[in-house]
Amino acid sequence: MKLSTFKKGVHPREYKQFAENKNIEKMGLPKEVFVPLIQHIGTPCTPIVKKRDVVKAGQLIGEGKGFISSKIHAPISGVVKTIDNFAHPNGSSGQMIHIVGNGEADWNADPAENVDWEKLSKEELIKKVNDAGIVGMGGAAFPSHVKLQPPKDKKIDVFIINGCECEPYLTADHRMMVEQAEEIILGVRIIMKALDVTKALIGIENNKPDAIEIMTKVSQSYNGITILPLKVKYPQGAEKMLIKAAVNREVPTGALPMDVGAVVNNVGTAIGVAEAVVKNKPLIERVVTVTGDGVKEPKNVLARIGTPFRELIEFCGGLKEDAAKILMGGPMMGVTQYTMDVPVIKATSGILCLSRKSAPVLEEYACLQCGTCVNACPMNLLPTRISRAVDYSKFEMAEQLGAMNCIECGCCVFACPSNIPIVQKIRIGKLKINELKKS
Ligand code: SF4
Ligand code: SF4
Structure with a gap:
């Protein structure tokens, strides 16, 4: 069968073997968290707590300002130690709410068990997504409630779900598709209702046959959802490339997916939406792949937002002696880190630890005009x-x-x-x- 894809791109080595067969492990509560006021595209949050306030896990601690923004919630229960500037994994520094945990798994949200989402209106679904602070989990961190409300003159006729995970090393999305296919499909159905579309395509690169099989099996019970195996090529998961591969539409220069009738979300975002709507659960944790030949026990970890990289790496056995480089994300688009005291944010799909051998310092030469x-x-x-x-x-x-x-x-x-x-x-x-x- 000829697989769909886009033009150009590259074929880097995959390096998925470090963690692709490791089940998602839930990490215990971190001792402390640092929650950035900006960890999404749009305007930063305004804190609604202050120093010495006692907070419970799931409690709203930062309000989004303006339409394009996203709320933040306390990832653990404890006390606000300070609100100050700390190192941010995007390479800068930024305002963060520093919470010291009390070790208790208190939970602030309503103990909602399986809200009957099919009885909710589009507006009610979108409000729940907004209240839970859901953003794109594939790396872009665009507020999801905004994507679910395209302007009235933009007719959306297809919802595309990104299960490509084309970055080398990263395996979090792969594991979610294998282990949480039911939740992903539930999130897809909720988003289809919110967008008022009858067609959803889930693009998965062909190097994940187990994910394709499980997702196909689960989706078969529902109308309008199709699993689309795609050629393995980088950057297949980029929105414009995925739209080209899935529905053969070109997003013009300067235009958005909605301009060609499409909305794209990542599989992790679909889980976030399902949990927000059905369980009233805010986005306070995510799956992070801690991987590479510089870490002792590569894993896929369910970790609280705000957990310092240092604690997460320790949970994975610590760094090897020859570890030389740490990135947030994969080797193609990841951001090099200069300290392990940066926190997991909503967009942290992976922490890549590379050895000296895998991250050599390359000498730069003059351009050869080779094209x-x-x-x-x-x-x-x-x-x-x-x-x-x-x-x-x-x-x-x-x-x-x-x-x-x-x-x-x-x-x-x-x-x-x-x-x-x-x-x-x-x-x-x-x-x-x-x-x-x-x-
Ligand atoms: S980084 Fe920019 S210029 Fe380079 S290949 Fe990608 S889109 Fe093109
Ligand atoms: S044209 Fe220059 S910049 Fe482009 S690939 Fe060749 S050497 Fe590199």
Whole structure:
């Protein structure tokens, strides 16, 4: 059978063997958590607790400001020690609510057992998703309640679920599909009702045959849900690539999936929606793959939001002696960490620990004008020309060349024989372009 996919992209080695067959393990309560006020796309939260307040797990502690924002909840019960700046895993620092736990599994939410969601209106479903602080769990962390309310002039006719997990090493989505297929399909049905669509496609890369089999079996009982095996190629899980592969629609430059009638969510988000709607459970924990040849016992771990990476890595046996690099996310789009004292956030799909051998420092050479990066770019950009424009501070030219359309997938860097850090340059270019527009 010919499998669907998109044009260009790359085929990095998968390295899934570290954790793909490890069942999700629930970590015990962390001693303390650091909950960032910004861990989603949009405006930061405003804290509604203060120093020395006693909080219970699941309690609302930060309100979203404006339409595009997301609420945050206490991941553990305990006392607010402080609200201050701490190291953020996105590479900067940011305001966080620091809670010291009391070790008790108190729970603030209503003890709702299986809310009859089919009796709820679209508006009631969306409100529950908003109240629970659900965001895209695939890495983008876009507030889910916003995606469920497209403008009236955008007719959505298909809901696409991302089960690709195309980043090397990461296996959290794979394990969720194998172990929590019922919850995923429940979340998909809830989102279909909220979006008023009758068709859902779940894209899963063909290197996960067990997930394809289980998800197909569970989805068969419901109308309109189809499992779509996809070719293994990076970045198959990027929204625009997935839409092309699933329904053969091109999202034009500057446009959004809703402009071509599609909404895309990740499988983890579907579980979050199901738990929010049926169990009144806010987003206070997520599955994180702790993996790579730099950690002693790679695992897929259900961990509380705000847990320091250090505690999570210790739960996985600690670092090996030759560990040299830690990233949040996978090797293609992940963010290098300079301390293990950063917290798990809603977008933390993985913590990748690499040994010296797996993360060598590569010498950068001059551009060979070989065009390999151009052939790899799934967004049809000219990465070499954009990065050179940034080198020469020609930010207007970088913008004209489409820098803002770069999805920062890293295909160009992967393909470049001269080890040029093209994405970092384009990222700088995008920041400068935005700064110039504001000035
Ligand atoms: S230029 Fe951007 S979109 Fe194109 S390959 Fe590089 S990182 Fe990906
Ligand atoms: S792949 Fe690297 S060496 Fe080749 S054109 Fe692109 S930037 Fe230059």
